[in-house]
Amino acid sequence: KAGVTQTPRYLIKTRGQQVTLSCSPISGHRSVSWYQQTPGQGLQFLFEYFSETQRNKGNFPGRFSGRQFSNSRSEMNVSTLELGDSALYLCASKREGDYRNEQFFGPGTRLTVL
Amino acid sequence: QKEVEQNSGPLSVPEGAIASLNCTYSDRGSQSFFWYRQYSGKSPELIMFIYSNGDKEDGRFTAQLNKASQYVSLLIRDSQPSDSATYLCAVNRWRNTGFQKLVFGTGTRLLVSP
Numbered sequence: 699k700a701g702v703t704q705t706p707r708y709l710i711k712t713r714g715q716q717v718t719l720s721c722s723p724i725s726g727h728r729s730v731s732w733y734q735q736t737p738g739q740g741l742q743f744l745f746e747y748f749s750e751t752q753r754n755k756g757n758f759p760g761r762f763s764g765r766q767f768s769n770s771r772s773e774m775n776v777s778t779l780e781l782g783d784s785a786l787y788l789c790a791s792k793r794e795g796d797y798r799n800e801q802f803f804g805p806g807t808r809l810t811v812l
Numbered sequence: 813q814k815e816v817e818q819n820s821g822p823l824s825v826p827e828g829a830i831a832s833l834n835c836t837y838s839d840r841g842s843q844s845f846f847w848y849r850q851y852s853g854k855s856p857e858l859i860m861f862i863y864s865n866g867d868k869e870d871g872r873f874t875a876q877l878n879k880a881s882q883y884v885s886l887l888i889r890d891s892q893p894s895d896s897a898t899y900l901c902a903v904n905r906w907r908n909t910g911f912q913k914l915v916f917g918t919g920t921r922l923l924v925s926p
Contacts, residue, residue: 731914740918741856741900746911754911788855798844798863799904799912803855 700725702804704789710810716777719807723770723791730772731801732764735786747772748794776809784811813838816903818917826925831888833920835901838882845877845884846902850919856900860886891924898922 703722711717723730731754732744746754747766764774770791776783786808790801817836825831833847844863848856862868862875862884874887884903888895898919907913 733916741916743913743915754907754913798861799914800846800858800861801914803857806855 702789702791702802704804704807706807708808711779712812713779715779718773718775719787721772721789721804724802727791728770728794729792730766731790732774733788735788779811781811784809815915816901816917818901818920821921822923823920824923825891829891831891831922833886833899835917836883837903839905842903842905844904847875847886848900850898850900893924893926896922896924
């Protein structure tokens with residue numbers, strides 16, 4: 699079974715631009731979560747989508763948004779990029795009904811903001 | 813106080829020794845716990861899950877959970893240079909929204925020298 703895939707793998711943007719990242723979950727997984735990882739803050743939860751609805755949200759500003767499509771693929775968007783948005787953005791999927799809440803991570807998108 | 817705390821390390825151990833990694837958490841309502849391993853430049857991969865108090869063994873890895881003291885640890889026996897990575901502790905808890913949230917520590921960097 700194919701794992702979680704993310705595109706693009708690397709991205710370089712300048713301040714003020716916006717960016718869209720894409721994630722395809724493991725086949726059969728309908729829940730997709732997004733995380734931001736930085737050296738100082740570690741893995742920070744952004745949001746979770748299930749059945750095209752956001753059902754869980756972390757403490758990030760409104761510049762960070764996401765959506766999910768009917769095939770469970772998800773995108774996240776960051777508008778008006780700031781230098782501090784440089785990070786590894788990880789997408790994770792899980793089976794619904796999994797009481798353990800085990801997350802399967804994709805390879806990540808490395809975003810650099812100049 | 814952070815929800816999940818880990819010593820950032822690095823923790824240096826010689827090959828063949830036991831590596832002991834510790835994690836404390838603040839939410840007494842937390843119910844399940846994960847250890848993820850993350851190699852440099854890669855995404856986290858699950859190595860252990862523990863739900864009940866006590867020890868859980870899987871090969872060279874043993875996870876220990878003490879809910880009364882709110883700590884979870886990971887022991888790696890016969891450490892190998894290939895175990896050199898950052899180990900992330902993650903705590904699963906239910907939010908008042910009725911949904912689960914996985915909260916990560918910032919990770920402990922382990923270095924195993926030949």
